[in-house]
Amino acid sequence: MSVLRCEVKSMKLMTPQVYRVELTPSAPVVFYAGQYLQVVMGENDKRPFSIASMPADQNRLELHIGVAEDNPYSTEVVELMQTEGEIKVEAPLGSAHYRAASERAMVLVAGGTGFSYVWSILQHHLSSTDPRHVVLYWGARQLNDLYLHEQLEQMQRMHENFSYRPVLESPPAEWEHSRGLVHHAVLGDFANLEALDIYVAGRFEMVRVVRDEFIQRGLPENQLYGDALSFI
Known part of the structure; x- marks a missing residue:
C-alpha cells in the first residue's frame, strides 16, 4: 500500500446521484481487479471506494x-474533489480481488x-484469455440507476462467456428482466452454488443477507468474496 496524491482529472454525473471520477495518481498504482482505495480526509478519517478501472491502466x-x-x-x-x-x-x-487461478465459473453480484x-x-476477466463463464447480476431500484x-x-x-442479468425493484411496465x-x-x-466463485458488493445489509442465504444454499464460505464481509 502507498499514500499518493491524485489529480482529479474529471468528474461526470452518470445519474443525478452517481459520479464517475477519474484520478491521475502521482505514481503508477499496481493493483488487482476488485481492490479498493481509501480517500484520506483526515488522520483518522479514511473513506473506502472500490477501484472501477482495470489493473492494466496503472496511471488512471x-x-x-x-x-x-x-x-x-x-x-x-465529492465536495473536496470539486x-x-x-x-x-x-x-x-x-x-x-479477482482469483485468476480458479477454474470455477464466476458470478458477480x-x-x-x-x-x-x-x-x-468483469473488464479484466473479459480482456484476458480465460474462457470461464461469468454472469453479472446488477440490482437497483429503477432503470436509470443502471x-x-x-x-x-x-x-x-460481444462475449460468448458473459451473461448480464439486470434486476429492478421498481421496473417500468415493459421490463423483460428480473424483478x-x-x-x-x-x-x-x-x-x-457449490461450483461457483461469487463476488459481491453493495450495502452492508445486502451483503450480509447474500452471505447468509448463499451459504445456506451450499456455497462454501471461502468461495464468496467481498471486502464488506470482513466488517459484518
Missing part, C-alpha cells in the same frame, strides 16, 4: 461515487454503486 484510477443529501460520507468526498482538484489516497487495499467493484473484475446498462448489453452480445431483489434472481437461476 476510476471511482463511482453515489451522493445524496442524507449521505455526507460520500458527498463530502474544491481542491486533488486528493490523497491510500492504495491498493483489499483481499477480495452488485447492488447500486457496488457495481464499481465487479466492473473492474448507469452502464446499454454498454453491458452490448458487451453480452425484486438481486440475490433472489441468483438463487432462482442456480439450484446449486
Whole structure:
C-alpha cells in the first residue's frame, strides 16, 4: 500500500446521484481487479471506494461515487474533489480481488454503486484469455440507476462467456428482466452454488443477507468474496 496524491482529472454525473471520477495518481498504482482505495480526509478519517478501472491502466484510477443529501460520507468526498482538484489516497487495499487461478465459473453480484467493484473484475476477466463463464447480476431500484446498462448489453452480445442479468425493484411496465431483489434472481437461476466463485458488493445489509442465504444454499464460505464481509 502507498499514500499518493491524485489529480482529479474529471468528474461526470452518470445519474443525478452517481459520479464517475477519474484520478491521475502521482505514481503508477499496481493493483488487482476488485481492490479498493481509501480517500484520506483526515488522520483518522479514511473513506473506502472500490477501484472501477482495470489493473492494466496503472496511471488512471476510476471511482463511482453515489451522493445524496442524507449521505455526507460520500458527498463530502465529492465536495473536496470539486474544491481542491486533488486528493490523497491510500492504495491498493483489499483481499477480495479477482482469483485468476480458479477454474470455477464466476458470478458477480452488485447492488447500486457496488457495481464499481465487479466492473473492474468483469473488464479484466473479459480482456484476458480465460474462457470461464461469468454472469453479472446488477440490482437497483429503477432503470436509470443502471448507469452502464446499454454498454453491458452490448458487451453480452460481444462475449460468448458473459451473461448480464439486470434486476429492478421498481421496473417500468415493459421490463423483460428480473424483478425484486438481486440475490433472489441468483438463487432462482442456480439450484446449486457449490461450483461457483461469487463476488459481491453493495450495502452492508445486502451483503450480509447474500452471505447468509448463499451459504445456506451450499456455497462454501471461502468461495464468496467481498471486502464488506470482513466488517459484518
